[in-house]
Amino acid sequence: MHHLSTPPSRERLLVIGNGMAGIRLVEEVLERAPDRFDITILGAEPRPAYNRILLSPVLAGERVADDILIHEPGWYARHGVTLHTGVTVQALQPEARRVVATDGRAFTYDRLVLATGSDPVVPPLPGVRLPGVVRFRDVEDVTSMLAQAGAGRRAVVIGGGLLGLEAAYGLVRRGMAVTVLHLMPHLMERQLDAEAAGLLRGALEARGIAILTGAATQEITGTDHVTGVRLVDGQTLPADLVVLAIGVRPRVELPRAAGLEIARGIVVDDALCTSRPGIYALGECAEHRGICHGLVAPLYEMARALATHLAGEAGHYVPSPTATRLKVTGIDLFSAGDFAGGPGSEDIVLRDPRMGHYARLVVRDDRLVGAVLCGDTTDAGFFFDLIQSGRDIDPIRDTLIFGPALCAAA
C-alpha cells in the first residue's frame, strides 16, 4: 500500500474483547508506543472494562459494580482509544483485514488482537437452562444471582474451584443457605493439596457454607424455575439458585470460522501471534505451548509481551510460575508453582491446626518450585519471588518456611 501524498497514517490496531486482557494490552501499547496505533476496542459487554476478579466482593456486597471499573469512561477518549461497547462480533475476515459485528458494522485493522476470554462451561445436564441457573462470569451474572438472593433462600454452587467458592461466599454473605458441590475429593484441587483444601473446607464450613465433595450432579430440577439439584447418589438438594462454576472454555468460534489454528484455545507463538500473521491472541482465549492460562498474572505478562512486539521490539511471552490467592475475607490461601511435588521433589511442611496454619514448600534440586500457604500468607511474596527467581535455597533451607526475617538472621 502506498500513501504517497498523505502523511504516514497510523496503523490501526483493533482489539476484540474489553476484558482484563484487552484493556491491559492497550495500556501496555500506549506506554510503549503511544503514537503508533489508532486503537479501537470492541466490547460485547455494555460497560467499559472492569476488574473481573472483584466480582466476588460485589456479589458479597463488599463493593458495588461501579467500584470495579478499571478506567473511568473518559479515560478512553483522553488516550485516543475508541471504545465500542455492546458490540458483538459476528465474523472475522482476515483477507479483508476486517471484522463484522452483528449490527452490520465493519471495522478494519492493520493488526488484530483477539482478547475474547472464555465462557463458563455449561454442563449437559437436564434443567441447566432453567431460570435461576446462572453462571458466574460478568456483572450481569452477579445481577442475576442477587435477584435470587435473600435471607433464608437456598443456593447450590456446582464447582468447588476458586470461582465457585467465591460465589458461595458471596451468597452466604447475602444471607443464603449455600451448598457447594464438588466432583473431586477435595476443593480447589488445581491449586491446593489435600491438606490445605481440608483447612479451607473447615474455614468455609465455619462460615456457614456446606460442602459436598465427590458430589456428581444428575440433574437440575424444576419446571419454570429451578427448585433443586439431584445428585447421582439420589440425594436432592432444594435450591432457589444454582450457580455453575465448573470451569471455563476459551471462546474460539470466530477464529475457528476464520480458519485460524485452534486447539483448545487459539494457538499462538511466543510473540502471541496466531497462525495468521497480523492476528494476535492473548488471555484466556489463547493457547500457548499447549496451555490455556486462566489467571491474571500470565495474562498481564502476555499483554506486556504482545505490546512489546507490537511496538516493534522483540517481545516474547515466557510462561512463569503462577500463584493463586483466594479472595474470601478471613481465609488466607496462597498457592504457587508446582505445589503437587512428586518424584524428585522434597517437601518442607509446617502445620499448626489449632492456629489454622499450614504451609508446604516444594523443593527440587535446591530450588523452591512450589508453595501452598493456608492461614498465614504473609510470606507469600517471598516464596513466590524465590520460585520465580530459581535461587539456590540450600543455605537458607532450615529457616526458609519461617519467611524472610528468619532467613536474613540465618
Place this chain on the structure above:
Amino acid sequence: MTALTTPALVRTTCPYCGTGCGVLGGPSPVTAGDPGHPANHGRVCTKGSALGETLSLENRLLHPMVKGERTGWETALDLVAARFRAAIETHGPESVAFYASGQLLTEDYYVANKLMKGFIGAANIDTNSRLCMASSVAGHVRAFGEDIVPCCYEDLDEADLVILVGSNAAWCHPILFRRLTDARARRGTRLVAIDPRRSATASDCDLFLPIHPGTDVLLFNGLLAHLARIGALDKAYLERSTAGFPATLAAAQQDAPDVETVARGCGLEVALVEAFYAAFAATRRVVTVYSQGVNQSSHGTDKVNAIINCHLATGRIGAPGMGPFSFTGQPNAMGGREVGGLANQLAAHAGFTEAADLDRVRDFWRAPRLAERPGLKAVELFNALGEGRIRALWVMGTNPAASLPDAARVRAALESCDFLVVSDCVAGTDTARHADVLLPAAAWGEKAGTVTNSERRISRQRAFMPLPGEARPDWWMLTQVARRLGHGAAFAYDSPADIFREHAALSGFRNERRLFDISGLADLSDADYEALDPVQWPVPAGQRAGTARLLTQGRFPTPDGRARLVPVRQAAPAHAPSTAAPLVLNTGRLRDQWHTMTRTGEVPRLMAQAAEAFVAVHPLDAAAAGLREGDIADITSAWGRARGRVRLSDDLSAGQIFMPMHWTDEAMPFGSPGRAVNPDCDAVSGQPELKHTPVRLSPVPLGWEGLLLSRRRLRPENIDYWARTPIEGGHAYRLAGSGAAEDGMERALHLLGDDAGRAELRDQRRGIFRCAITDDAGRMLDYLMIAAPGALPDPDWLFTMFASTGPLDSQMRRSLLAARSSGPVVAAGEIVCSCFGIGSEAIRQAISDGARDTAALGAALKCGTNCGSCLPELRRFIAAGEGGRERAMPCFLPS
C-alpha cells in the same frame, strides 16, 4: 536471716556427703545451713542448698507393694518374715542377707545388724559403704588396731600443708574444701593434689601431681624412703609408739630406691615429686586427706597404710593441724561402721577375731545364735545371690543394680533371686524393678535418728515433715520383721532414742581399749536425745562432751598400745590395659549429683551441670576411636558396656577416660559405668576397684538426635538412646537413634500418643522434625525436636519457654517450630554456678569484660556468692581467661 528466727525451723543434718553439715529444715520446703553446726557453720553446697527442692512426692514409694500390687503393711511384713523364716529353716541362716546403705541412720543400721548377726545368726549384712570406705576402715584397723579417724575439721584450719590424695573435695566435699581454701587465704596453707585427673580440686591446688593410675603406694613409699634418707623421721615417736618400722622402710626402699624411680613409675616429672617430698619433709603440720581415689582400688588398703606410714614415721598424728584424714562419702558411713554395718565387723567396733569380742556382744544382746564368722562382702554377696546361695535378700536404701561393679551380673542375680525385698523412699530404681516386695521408707526430713560424719561427729537428723502415705522408718520395718521372726523381746523399741541408748550402752560394755565409746550418752532421756547437740565420739561414761582429736598421747587401741607401720609394696591394678581394651576407665562424682540421682536427679538446677552421662576423653584417644565432641560412645570392657556423651578433655592423660558414677537406667539406660567396671576387689577390704577398668571406646552410629520436653515422666524404651533430666515444669529427654530421622520421629511421636492438634514442622530430606503439643488453652504439654546428629540447637531458651505455664501465642508457636528464640539468643553454656544458674558463656563474657577474680565475678553475676562450690571452677575460668588453661601449675618449693 529472718528465717532463722522462725520457731518452726528444725535443726537437722544434710543427707549427702560425709561432711555432715547442719541444715535447718522448715515446714515449707525451705532449707538453709545451720550457723550453729560446727561442721559447716551455716554454709551449704549446691546440693545442700537445693534440699528444699527435693522434697516433692514425685517418684516416691508411698505404699507397700507385693509383686507390683499395692498391699497393706501387715501383709507385706508377714510375707517378708515368712519367706526369710522359710529360707533360714530350709537352707540355714547364711542363706539370707541384708544389703544396707550409708544413707541409713545409725539406729536403722543398728537394728538391721543386730537382727542379722545376733538373731538370724549369720553375718550376711553388708552395705554400700563397702564401695566407699572399706579400704580406709581396713587400713585404720591395720595401723591403729581400730577404725579410727584421728583428725577433726579444725585440723584442716590449722594445717600448713594439706595433701589431697584421690579426693575431689572441691566437688565431693565442697564445704570442707572451702575450709581449706579459706585457710590458704588466711594462713597460707599450701594445697597439694595427687590424682590422675585434673579435677576441680587439682585445678585449685598449689601443686598438682597427675599421678599414673594406681601408683599411690609407690609415691608414698618413695616419700617414706626419702624422709628416711634425709633424716626427717621422728625416731622418738617411732620408738615409743609404733611397731613394724624396719620392715616397712625396707619394703619402701625396695619399691623406691630413689626419686627418679618414683617419678618414672608414677609418670611424674622428677621436679614435681621432689617438690612434694620437700614440702612434706619441711612441714610439720601436714594433713593427708584421702578418699575414693585411694579406697576404690584392688590395693586400696595398702594405699591407706602407705599414707599412714608416713604420718606415723614423722609423728605427725594426734596433734593440731596434722594426721591422715579419710573423707567419707556418705552421710552415715561412719555411723554404719560403729554399729557393724559391714559384714566383717560385729558391733561397736567389735570384730570376729577375738573371742572376747564375740562374748561381749553375745552377752549384751542375749543372742545365743550370734554369728561367729564374717559374712559376705558386697561383691561376694551378690555373687552368692547369683549362684543361688542367698535365697532371700533385703536391700535397704541403696541401688546395687547401678552402683556395684559388673552390674550386668548383679542385675541377673537380683532377677534370679528367690525373694527380694527392697525398702526405699523412691519407687523407681534399677534395683526396685526386680523386687518381690517393696517397702516404703521414710525419707530425709521425715525420719529421725543420728548420723556420724567424717570427723566422728554424731549429729541428729530430725523430722520436720509428716510421714507421707504409708512410709515408715527402716528401724520400724526391721523391728516388725524381727518380732514376726520370734525375737520380740530383743526388738522392743518404740523410738530411735530407745535404739540409740542401747547402742551407746553396748559401746561401753566391757570396753577395755576400744576408742569407740559413747556410753556417756547411754542414759539420755527422750528429751535429751531430742535436743542432742552435735558431739564427737568418744563420749565415755560420765561425760557428755565429745573429743575432737584422737591418738594425742601416742597410745593406740592395739594389744601393745603401739601403732603398726605396715610394709606395703607397689602393685599394679588388677587388670592392665590391652590391645582389646587400651583405655583405663576412671569413675567419680559430679559436684551437683548425689549417688544414683534419686534425689538430686529430680532438681532442674542440679541437673544443669550435666544433662547426660558423659565420658571425658582425651582428644588423642577420641581421634583414635573416631569420636568427636558430642558423639555418643560405647565404653566396652570384658564385663560389659556403658554409654556416654563424649566430652573432649585434657584433664586426664591420653589413655585414661572418666565417667560420672551417677546415672542409672531410670535416667539414662547404660549411663551407669557399673556395667563396664571390673569386679576385682581389694583382698583385705573387699572394696571393688571402681576406678580402674580397661575398656575400649567405640562410636555409636547415629541417624538422628532429638530433644523431647514433656510434662510427663516417660520411659522411652522404644528408643535406642535416651536420657531424662528434670526441667522447670516437667522433663527433658535427649533422644538418639541409629535409624533414619523419620524413624526417630515416629518412635518419639509414639511416646506422646496421637494428637491431631499438634503444631509441627517436617523437612524429611534434612531429617528435621519439630512439634509442639498444647492443651485446649494453648499451653505447651510436649515439645519434640528431631535433627541430624549434632545439629540440635542450644535448648536453654526452650526450657525457659516450657517453664512458663501460660498459653503460647502465635509468635511462640512459630519460635518453637523454628527452634529459635524469638528474642536475642544468648547460649548459657554449661551451668557452672548452680545456685544462680550462671553458665560458662556468661562467665567468660564477664571475664573478658574485666572481672579478674571471683569476687568481681560474684559482683557481676552473683556466681559463687551463695554456696561457693563453684569457686574452684570460677578460678579456673579466670586463669583460662588470663593465659589459657595450659598455664604451668605453680610449683612451690620449700623455703
